Amino acid sequence: MSKLDSQTPGGPIESMWDDHKFHMKLVNPANKRKHNIIVVGTGLAGASAAAALGEMGYNVKAFCVHESPRRAHSVAAQGGINAAKNYKNDGDSVNRLFYDTIKGGDFRAREANVYRLAQVSANIIDHCVAQGVPLAREYGGLLSNRSFGGAQVSRTFYARGQTGQQLLIGAYQAMMRQVDKKQVTLFTRREMLDLVLVNGQAKGIVVRNLLTGAIESYEADAVVMATGGYSNVFFLSTNAMACAVTAAWKAHKRGAFFANPCYTQIHPTCIPVAGDMQSKLTLMSESLRNDGRVWVPKMQGDKRHPSQIPENERDYYLERVYPSFGNLAPRDVSSRQAKYRVDEGRGVGPSGVAVYLDFKDAINRLGKAAISEKYGNLFEMYEKITGENPYEMPMRIYPAPHYTMGGLWVDYNLMSTIPGLFVLGEANFSDHGANRLGASALMQGLADGYFVIPYTIGNYLANHKTEKISTTHDSFKEAENRAKSEISKLMAVKGSRTVDSFHKELGRIMWEYCGMSRNKDGLAKALQQIPKLKEQFWNDVKVPGDANYVNPELEKAGRVADFLELGELMCHDALERQESCGGHFRDEFQTPDGEAKRDDENFCHVAAWEWNGEGKKQTRHKEELKFENIKLAQRSYK
Amino acid sequence: MGGSNGKNINLKLKVWRQKSGKEAGHFAEYDAVGVSTDASFLEMLDQVNEKLVAKGEEPIAFDHDCREGICGTCGFVINGNAHGPMKGTTVCQLHMRKFNNGETITIEPWRAKAFPVIKDLMVDRTAFDRIISSGGFISVDTGNAQDANCLPIPKPDADAAFSAAECIGCGACVASCKNASASLFVAAKVSHLSHLPQGQVERKERVERMVAQMEAEGFGSCTVTGACSAACPKGISLTNIARMNSELLCSALTKKEGVAGDGI
Ligand SMILES: Cc1cc2nc3c(=O)[nH]c(=O)nc-3n(C[C@H](O)[C@H](O)[C@H](O)COP(=O)(O)OP(=O)(O)OC[C@H]3O[C@@H](n4cnc5c(N)ncnc54)[C@H](O)[C@@H]3O)c2cc1C
Numbered sequence: 001m002s003k004l005d006s007q008t009p010g011g012p013i014e015s016m017w018d019d020h021k022f023h024m025k026l027v028n029p030a031n032k033r034k035h036n037i038i039v040v041g042t043g044l045a046g047a048s049a050a051a052a053l054g055e056m057g058y059n060v061k062a063f064c065v066h067e068s069p070r071r072a073h074s075v076a077a078q079g080g081i082n083a084a085k086n087y088k089n090d091g092d093s094v095n096r097l098f099y100d101t102i103k104g105g106d107f108r109a110r111e112a113n114v115y116r117l118a119q120v121s122a123n124i125i126d127h128c129v130a131q132g133v134p135l136a137r138e139y140g141g142l143l144s145n146r147s148f149g150g151a152q153v154s155r156t157f158y159a160r161g162q163t164g165q166q167l168l169i170g171a172y173q174a175m176m177r178q179v180d181k182k183q184v185t186l187f188t189r190r191e192m193l194d195l196v197l198v199n200g201q202a203k204g205i206v207v208r209n210l211l212t213g214a215i216e217s218y219e220a221d222a223v224v225m226a227t228g229g230y231s232n233v234f235f236l237s238t239n240a241m242a243c244a245v246t247a248a249w250k251a252h253k254r255g256a257f258f259a260n261p262c263y264t265q266i267h268p269t270c271i272p273v274a275g276d277m278q279s280k281l282t283l284m285s286e287s288l289r290n291d292g293r294v295w296v297p298k299m300q301g302d303k304r305h306p307s308q309i310p311e312n313e314r315d316y317y318l319e320r321v322y323p324s325f326g327n328l329a330p331r332d333v334s335s336r337q338a339k340y341r342v343d344e345g346r347g348v349g350p351s352g353v354a355v356y357l358d359f360k361d362a363i364n365r366l367g368k369a370a371i372s373e374k375y376g377n378l379f380e381m382y383e384k385i386t387g388e389n390p391y392e393m394p395m396r397i398y399p400a401p402h403y404t405m406g407g408l409w410v411d412y413n414l415m416s417t418i419p420g421l422f423v424l425g426e427a428n429f430s431d432h433g434a435n436r437l438g439a440s441a442l443m444q445g446l447a448d449g450y451f452v453i454p455y456t457i458g459n460y461l462a463n464h465k466t467e468k469i470s471t472t473h474d475s476f477k478e479a480e481n482r483a484k485s486e487i488s489k490l491m492a493v494k495g496s497r498t499v500d501s502f503h504k505e506l507g508r509i510m511w512e513y514c515g516m517s518r519n520k521d522g523l524a525k526a527l528q529q530i531p532k533l534k535e536q537f538w539n540d541v542k543v544p545g546d547a548n549y550v551n552p553e554l555e556k557a558g559r560v561a562d563f564l565e566l567g568e569l570m571c572h573d574a575l576e577r578q579e580s581c582g583g584h585f586r587d588e589f590q591t592p593d594g595e596a597k598r599d600d601e602n603f604c605h606v607a608a609w610e611w612n613g614e615g616k617k618q619t620r621h622k623e624e625l626k627f628e629n630i631k632l633a634q635r636s637y638k
Numbered sequence: 639m640g641g642s643n644g645k646n647i648n649l650k651l652k653v654w655r656q657k658s659g660k661e662a663g664h665f666a667e668y669d670a671v672g673v674s675t676d677a678s679f680l681e682m683l684d685q686v687n688e689k690l691v692a693k694g695e696e697p698i699a700f701d702h703d704c705r706e707g708i709c710g711t712c713g714f715v716i717n718g719n720a721h722g723p724m725k726g727t728t729v730c731q732l733h734m735r736k737f738n739n740g741e742t743i744t745i746e747p748w749r750a751k752a753f754p755v756i757k758d759l760m761v762d763r764t765a766f767d768r769i770i771s772s773g774g775f776i777s778v779d780t781g782n783a784q785d786a787n788c789l790p791i792p793k794p795d796a797d798a799a800f801s802a803a804e805c806i807g808c809g810a811c812v813a814s815c816k817n818a819s820a821s822l823f824v825a826a827k828v829s830h831l832s833h834l835p836q837g838q839v840e841r842k843e844r845v846e847r848m849v850a851q852m853e854a855e856g857f858g859s860c861t862v863t864g865a866c867s868a869a870c871p872k873g874i875s876l877t878n879i880a881r882m883n884s885e886l887l888c889s890a891l892t893k894k895e896g897v898a899g900d901g902i
């Protein structure tokens with residue numbers, strides 16, 4: 001028997017969420033005041049949750065590793081946010097967004113969650129506009145839309161190339177308003193290092209104060225985690241430097257199952273790696289594929305300048321292979337196609353590990369000014385990084401790790417396998433299946449924070465007797481001691497290698513064997529190499545300075561220690577999933593034309609891993625997925 | 639992944655080192671050898687830090703996160719310029735191809751009373767959060783909103799609001815102002831919200847509270863030299879300060895007369 005109960009309420013999917021909201025218990029206003037809620041992470045998901053819960057009257061304590069909530073990685077999202085508004089009258093609807101998301105996720109997401117996401121998507125836009133988020137507008141004063149991959153309608157709302165920034169600032173301001181009202185207390189530069197359970201329920205957290213090094217405890221009646229994704233396991237990714245799995249991993253070790261860790265998204269349009277000292281990769285928004293055309297030379301090893309390659313010697317391979325979606329094919333598909341071209345020896349640029357994204361036709365059609373209005377800041381960023389002008393020379397792009405669909409397992413109420421621990425945003429596994437569509441992460445984070453958790457957390461609090469626990473309780477002391485002893489252990493190694501050198505080595509293993517394509521032999525190799533690297537890390541890492549003040553090397557060391565363990569689990573998960581689906585592509589399982597070949601008979605399930613203690617193999621649990629509203633089908637974008 | 643267009647250069651760095659806010663700081667000199675011109679400024683510092691760590695010394699502490707010029711976390715003064723020599727660019731987006739082989743580069747933290755040094759190049763900018771929490775928002779609770787297109791906003795207004803809203807809160811404006819004023823930061827928010835119909839109801843209270851908080855935090859006053867806007871990586875315009883001042887004046891005038899009008 002599976003231990004996983006998705007708590008999906010049942011009944012027709014169209015009215016499921018409304019019915020569920022009606023049947024959930026409420027907490028009366030006087031009692032809300034008595035409840036403390038901890039929110040860890042103040043990106044889009046966390047800040048929106050903290051704001052909404054504060055508005056409702058709960059006492060919220062909000063934590064982040066950043067100096068200010070406005071710095072969260074959500075700020076970097078460029079392209080846009082989806083919503084089923086059908087403002088374009090192009091046939092969009094809740095049903096269509098639901099369908100596109102399920103199909104985009106290659107039929108590996110839970111129908112009920114995705115339907116709800118599509119339903120609340122429209123409310124998000126309304127709310128953000130009311131907050132003053134300056135979304136792009138047409139001359140008539142109404143909101144503007146653009147298209148994104150994996151959809152044939154225009155449902156993406158945007159704010160030039162800074163959609164994440166504007167939405168985050170909106171959520172941040174809403175949260176700061178609650179700080180002003182003393183409903184939310186903000187704890188910045190705090191890193192969650194453990195989750196505290198009392199009688200099996202989440203009751204608090206232990207954090208390291210990154211300024212003083214002090215280990216601090218905080219209690220609550222429920223804990224909400226919105227700590228983002230784990231793409232930095234690859235070292236080089238489009239994620240910000242502080243993005244880490246640490247909070248989620250520590251919760252995993254306390255009993256929260258980790259679902260589908262091998263589902264990672266490799267984004268097709270990033271600026272290629274330029275050298276050994278590269279610290280991160282920069283995304284060029286998917287929105288560019290609205291007007292940019294992707295191509296490589298037809299001839300292998302063609303080193304001519306792109307302007308010297310005539311039209312009939314170019315292979316616009318996405319348009320060729322996917323005539324109906326063309327350059328807007330979904331991310332997993334587009335990334336793999338880029339890899340095939342490079343593997344064929346038709347890659348471009350000094351390294352040969354890149355393809356072109358060309359705006360020449362769009363500039364001819366629309367004019368330079370129109371292109372600059374739409375993408376000016378992205379073009380500028382490209383030029384700053386590469387020293388090349390994309391108005392004159394096609395961009396060179398290549399896929400890079402970008403987003404993680406896997407994460408802590410949650411039920412329909414967004415509660416993990418630990419009662420009282422809720423997980424939102426990229427940190428959970430819920431809505432994107434094996435591949436996320438562009439502009440859907442911002443939507444999901446804000447749906448979770450503004451429109452789902454405010455209801456479901458009330459139901460939990462009303463149904464559970466919540467005894468007040470003080471931070472002097474033994475469970476807090478134990479967690480503090482665990483955190484302190486891990487830090488002492490790291491400081492005591494005094495080895496010879498820097499933290500980054502280990503992180504880079506892990507990244508290379510993951511990219512090679514658990515990246516854009518995977519196979520049995522490669523994964524087996526990775527599973528030999530990672531434990532060895534982990535052992536070396538604990539014997540030879542060098543962390544200078546002391547633990548009792550600002551020590552960035554120590555912070556990084558703790559995060560890399562957790563990435564080493566996660567990396568191993570990702571490889572196990574990839575090995576056990578003997579099918580290809582979405583971003584998880586196993587060389588052994590492909591259709592004759594190189595597309596992902598699912599095995600619905602044996603793998604139409606979520607794999608959720610249970611921690612069994614240090615050095616023990618984790619247990620793989622299954623949540624079977626049922627498709628009752630959308631027929632399981634081979635995905636096609638041709 | 640792999641490939642490069644660049645060459646390598648050698649540099650001398652003079653870097654401000656300060657163990658904590660309580661201790662005195664000093665400049666220390668380091669050689670940055672074999673730096674790729676394709677590297678960003680922060681990657682150059684990473685490289686120096688890797689060598690320091692390998693020698694068992696503490697690396698140079700600096701704040702950073704997105705390395706894409708959008709989160710506003712990075713920022714320090716390079717050769718006397720906030721965020722360095724390139725206009726409209728944060729230090730994380732500044733690339734070494736802008737420097738010459740053999741050059742000496744001086745690096746120091748933002749200097750302002752309201753931004754105390756935490757360590758080396760890191761400063762405490764939480765004053766900005768406190769300014770936002772004293773009115774830098776529109777008071778709307780979740781779940782109340784009407785359909786977004788019920789509120790058309792003329793594109794020029796929306797664009798003006800957007801341009802002000804682009805502020806990344808990095809603090810370069812304060813660091814480059816001889817009075818260490820935060821006027822450009824505050825004005826950007828006041829202006830963003832006051833350009834929008836949603837922001838009208840609270841506009842007077844907003845500007846008054848935010849400006850009062852700015853003063854309480856110990857930022858200096860604005861003498862309109864424009865150094866802030868010149869240093870701003872997002873090019874936030876000085877006209878926002880004019881707008882803030884007129885909002886403030888309007889608020890003061892209407893208050894004196896006890897009129898609940900909505901403009902001068
Ligand atoms: C370059 C880029 C562009 C993107 N563009 C788009 C787009 O156009 N559209 C779209 O839909 N999606 C986009 N995405 C994806 C999307 O931005 C993210 O998935 C989403 O913003 C994640 O939000 P979040 O709130 O879950 O996490 P984050 O914004 O990552 O926030 C995590 C929070 O947790 C805190 N935290 C983490 N660990 C700890 C800890 N141990 N203790 C305390 N606090 C902790 C952090 O301080 C932070 O506040 C993009 C992603 C990238 C990388």
Ligand code: FES
Nearest residue numbers: 703705710712730
């Ligand atoms: S690190 Fe984000 S703006 Fe420079």
